Amino acid sequence: MSTCAADLAPLLGTAATNATEYLCNRFADTTLAVDTTYLLFSAYLVFAMQLGFAMLCAGSVRAKNTMNIMLTNVLDAAAGALFYYLFGFAFAFGTPSNGFIGKQFFGLQNIPEVGFDYSFFLFQWAFAIAAAGITSGSIAERTQFVSYLIYSAFLTGFVYPVVSHWIWSADGWASATRTSGPLLFKSGVIDFAGSGVVHMVGGIAGFWGALIEGPRIGRFDHTGRSVALRGHSATLVVLGTFLLWFGWFGFNPGSFVTILKSYGPPGSINGQWSAVGRTGVTTTLAGSVAALTTLFAKRLQTGHWNVTDVCNGMLGGFAAITAGCSVVDPWAAIICGFVSAWVLMGFNALAARFKYDDPLEAAQLHGGCGAWGIIFTALFAKQKYVEQIYGEGRPYGLFMGGGGRLLGAHVVQILAIAGFVSFTMGPLFLALNKLGLLRITAEQELAGMDMTRHGGSAYVYHDDDETDRTSPPGFMLRSALSRSPGEPPKSEAAPTNNQV
Numbered sequence: 233m234s235t236c237a238a239d240l241a242p243l244l245g246t247a248a249t250n251a252t253e254y255l256c257n258r259f260a261d262t263t264l265a266v267d268t269t270y271l272l273f274s275a276y277l278v279f280a281m282q283l284g285f286a287m288l289c290a291g292s293v294r295a296k297n298t299m300n301i302m303l304t305n306v307l308d309a310a311a312g313a314l315f316y317y318l319f320g321f322a323f324a325f326g327t328p329s330n331g332f333i334g335k336q337f338f339g340l341q342n343i344p345e346v347g348f349d350y351s352f353f354l355f356q357w358a359f360a361i362a363a364a365g366i367t368s369g370s371i372a373e374r375t376q377f378v379s380y381l382i383y384s385a386f387l388t389g390f391v392y393p394v395v396s397h398w399i400w401s402a403d404g405w406a407s408a409t410r411t412s413g414p415l416l417f418k419s420g421v422i423d424f425a426g427s428g429v430v431h432m433v434g435g436i437a438g439f440w441g442a443l444i445e446g447p448r449i450g451r452f453d454h455t456g457r458s459v460a461l462r463g464h465s466a467t468l469v470v471l472g473t474f475l476l477w478f479g480w481f482g483f484n485p486g487s488f489v490t491i492l493k494s495y496g497p498p499g500s501i502n503g504q505w506s507a508v509g510r511t512g513v514t515t516t517l518a519g520s521v522a523a524l525t526t527l528f529a530k531r532l533q534t535g536h537w538n539v540t541d542v543c544n545g546m547l548g549g550f551a552a553i554t555a556g557c558s559v560v561d562p563w564a565a566i567i568c569g570f571v572s573a574w575v576l577m578g579f580n581a582l583a584a585r586f587k588y589d590d591p592l593e594a595a596q597l598h599g600g601c602g603a604w605g606i607i608f609t610a611l612f613a614k615q616k617y618v619e620q621i622y623g624e625g626r627p628y629g630l631f632m633g634g635g636g637r638l639l640g641a642h643v644v645q646i647l648a649i650a651g652f653v654s655f656t657m658g659p660l661f662l663a664l665n666k667l668g669l670l671r672i673t674a675e676q677e678l679a680g681m682d683m684t685r686h687g688g689s690a691y692v693y694h695d696d697d698e699t700d701r702t703s704p705p706g707f708m709l710r711s712a713l714s715r716s717p718g719e720p721p722k723s724e725a726a727p728t729n730n731q732v
Contacts, residue, residue, distance in 0.1 A: 267490040271351045277482025278358035282309050284475030285365040289372065290690075291468025292540070292592045294461065296680025297373045298690035304368045304380045308388075311381060312361035315389030320360055321353055323393035324401065331405030331413065334397050355486065356396070359426060360388045362483075363434040369592030370438025373461075374448050374677050377685060379664050383657070387437060391656050395649055396429050406645055408622050417637040419627040421645045422613060425487040427555035427605035432649045435599025437657040438590065444661045445671050447589030449678060458584045461591070466539050473543040477519065480550050484557040485511045495620050507620065511557045514565035515550060518557075521569030522549025522576075529577060544593050548576040548601040555602075556609030558621060559628075564612040571608070572601045603646050610639035 286305040290298050312320075318339055325348065326334030337343055344350060364384045371379075398404040399421050402411045408420030423429055453459055463469060485508045496502035526545025530538050549569035553560075556568070579596035583589075590596065613629035628634030664670040676684040683689060 263492045266492050268349065268351050270491045271355055271486065271489055274482040274486025275351065275355040275358050277479050278355065278362065278486065279309075279479075281358075281362060281476050281479030281483065282365065284472045284477075284479055285362070285369075286472070287468045287475060288472030288543075289365075289369055289592060291465040291470075291472060292369070292463035293372050294680070295464040295691060296682055296689070298464070298682060299686045299688075300377070300681040301368070301372050302690065303377075303686065304372075304384075305365060307380060308364040308368060308384050309361045311384045312364055312388040313357060315385045316357045316360045316393070317353075319389045320393040321356060323390060324356065324396045325352075327401060327403050328412070329397075329401070329403045331403060332397070333394050334401060334403070352489070355489070359396070359430055359483075360392050363392045363430050363437075364388050366431065366434025366594050366598045367438040367441060369594035370435075370590045371441040371445055372591045373681070374445060374671055375441070376669055376672055379670050382664065382669075383437070383441065383660060386660060387433075387657070391437070391653060392429075392433050395433050395652065396426075398648070399423050399429050399645070406641065406648070408626070416644065417627070417641040419637045419641045420622075421606075421641050422559060422609055422618065422622070422638065423555045423606060423645065424558045424609075424621075425484045425554045427551060427553075427602040427609075428645050428649050431551045431554065431598040431602030431605075432646070433653055435595045435597070435602060436650055436653040439595035439599060440654060440658040441661045441670075442590050442595065443588060444658075444665050447587060448591070449674060451589045452587050456587060458587075463540070463591075469540050469543050473546060476547060477550070480515055480519075480554075481512055484515045484554055485509075488558070507558060507617070510562070513562050514557045514560055515553055517562055517565040518553035518569035518572070519546045519549040521566050522546055522552075522573040525570050525573035526577070529573065544597060545573045545576060548572045548597045551598050552601040552605035552608060555605040556613055559609065559613040559617040561612075561614060564608075564614075567612070568605065568608045572604055575600050575604045606642045606646055607639070610642040613638060 282305060285308075286302055289301045289305060293301050321340065322336060322338040323334045326336030326338070329335040337348070340350075340353060343353065364387050367383065367387060368380060398406045400409075400423075401407055402409055403413075404410060405413070406416045406421045408415065408422050410420055421428075448461060451459060451461055488504055488508055488511070491505050491508055493504035494500065494502070495504065495507075523542050523546035526548075527537065527542045530536070530541045549572045552572035552575075553565055553568050557565075560568070576593070576597055579600040580593060583593075583596055588595075609629070611629050611631045613634065614632055615628040615634060618626050618628040618634075627637035630636055630639050661670065672681065672685070680689075
């Protein structure tokens with residue numbers, strides 16, 4: 233294996249040992265600086281996804297619950313930062329440890345050290361709060377605020393870190409980069425950016441929360457027929473979707489962590505920088521194809537071109553490709569996106585059939601499409617890409633001639649994540665429900681959580697004009713040219729749908 237010193241010595245001569253050492257140290261410093269900058273930029277992109285989650289959630293609920301859902305998104309990030317700092321990062325990446333849970337770096341003690349710097353913590357924290365944000369969508373519009381704080385702290389401080397330790401730590405029992413023991417099925421799990429670690433964890437946690445709480449009032453009529461409780465702003469849904477798409481370019485390509493790594497001889501274009509670009513392409517194609525598939529499928533089913541369904545379909549494609557984004561070809565990403573759209577629509581049909589209510593389809597989208605993404609990776613992972621990232625001789629996709637070892641490891645991953653999250657989050661939500669801390673009262677739910685829990689509406693429906701106190705609530709949309717200066721309004725606007 234060539235080294236910097238070995239490569240430079242013939243060029244500089246044997247008498248230039250000091251110069252060789254100096255230049256090699258400079259190259260190492262530059263490489264570290266570039267890789268750290270790349271990781272920090274990726275962390276910023278992933279954190280920007282919180283804004284996308286906030287907009288998506290706000291648009292997907294009714295106006296009377298907007299302030300509540302926005303506040304939960306803020307606290308997912310804030311509470312997640314504290315508990316991931318205190319416990320989560322240590323449980324996830326504290327090494328040396330055992331295969332189940334980490335045991336070092338509580339409160340970032342002994343950080344920085346080789347392989348673990350502050351930039352890595354920031355990147356991983358952004359992932360942790362993404363999992364918590366997924367869960368908040370499932371239980372929106374009927375959950376007590378204290379429950380959000382409790383589950384968010386538990387999820388980011390313990391549940392998510394343990395699962396990420398299994399898959400991403402060098403000590404994890406299912407990790408493809410494990411160095412402290414045998415690989416699962418001589419393969420390990422290739423969940424590159426977290427279809428299982430992030431999306432399945434958040435989705436299954438949300439599933440148990442929504443199932444234990446029960447559906448929102450009015451979601452199903454007395455005959456059991458599904459009644460749509462539509463969100464109040466498609467504009468916010470689209471804005472949130474584009475922000476999430478933007479952030480996914482940090483989520484998936486950023487999971488390489490480094491960028492200055494060559495896969496070939498000096499001067500070759502074959503390096504990690506190219507793999508980063510390919511990962512961005514596979515991410516884009518999967519989400520785009522899922523959106524188009526959902527568009528036409530829903531048009532055939534309902535007769536409408538529904539933008540909200542298209543946005544959810546796109547996000548399902550992104551969630552699915554996240555596991556295998558770095559180890560599949562772009563053509564395979566098209567298959568991933570196409571199937572993920574049908575997976576989401578199928579789970580939504582099952583949810584309606586069994587009277588399960590998830591305002592953002594989060595459990596179906598992240599849990600269902602995340603599980604499909606794990607299976608997809610085990611089928612289509614390409615040998616060349618797997619060996620570049622994980623080393624030579626590794627099993628790869630079944631359909632690509634790599635045998636069934638990777639598929640076996642991935643089936644175990646799905647079962648382990650589903651079981652562990654159910655075993656931890658299910659009892660937590662049951663206990664909160666038993667203690668009367670989970671769901672708000674029917675009166676508060678009907679009135680809206682903004683007014684009953686947060687001191688007022690998220691929107692200002694009218695100006696508090698001292699000269700006109702007889703105006704009913706409603707948006708005052710007037711043309712300034714319709715009346716002369718000082719002339720009182722000639723008519724009042726009727727209350728809008730945002731007053732629901």
